[in-house]
Amino acid sequence: MATPYLIRRERFIPAPASAIFDVLATPALHSVIDGSGTVTGVQPNGPERLSPGARFGMDMKIGTPYKILNTVVEFEEGKRIAWRHFARHIWRYTLQEHDGGTLVAEEWDARAVPGKPVLRLLGFTRAHPESIERTLENLERYVTAGPRA
Known part of the structure; x- marks a missing residue:
């Protein structure tokens, strides 16, 4: 059954x-x-690279600036990474290597969030599909840009 609280997009x-x-x-x-x-x-004093259970803070802005603390909840080197914060929704990436590249899936998983209808009222379920597609485009642009100084 489809749910607006699990949004997934893929990009090769x-x-x-x-x-x-x-x-x-x-x-x-x-x-x-x-x-x-x-x-x-990114907040200072966090890890430079994530690992299982790592906690890291991010500077955010939706209207007004705020800070959020995330915890890595899924981690399989080179294949899967996911984190969540206090609201319990999970940002998950899975990678499947194929000839010539990698199929990358990004998911916003809010199925475990209490008060899910609020997310819908605030527009997150409408905005996330396009945002995820742009993130995957930006990810591709970044990793295929070649060496960086």
Whole structure:
């Protein structure tokens, strides 16, 4: 059964899964690939690279600036990474390497969130599909841009 509280998009990216995973596991790059325009930076004193159970803070902005603390809840090196914050929705990425690149899926999973109808009223279920598609485009652009100084 389809639910507006699980939104998933996929994109084939012509890059190895390890390169893509490295970007996803680096909190400092989240604002670079974010397609929603809400992630503005990383909080200091967090890990440079994510690992199972890691906690990391992000600077955010939806109308007004705020900070959010996330915890990595799923982690399989090169294949899967997911984090959530106090509201319990999960941002999940799964990677499947194929000849010539990697199929990357991004999910916003709010099925475990209490008070889910509020998310719908606030417009998250309408906005996230397009934001996720932009994030995957930005991720592809970043990992295929070539060497960085």
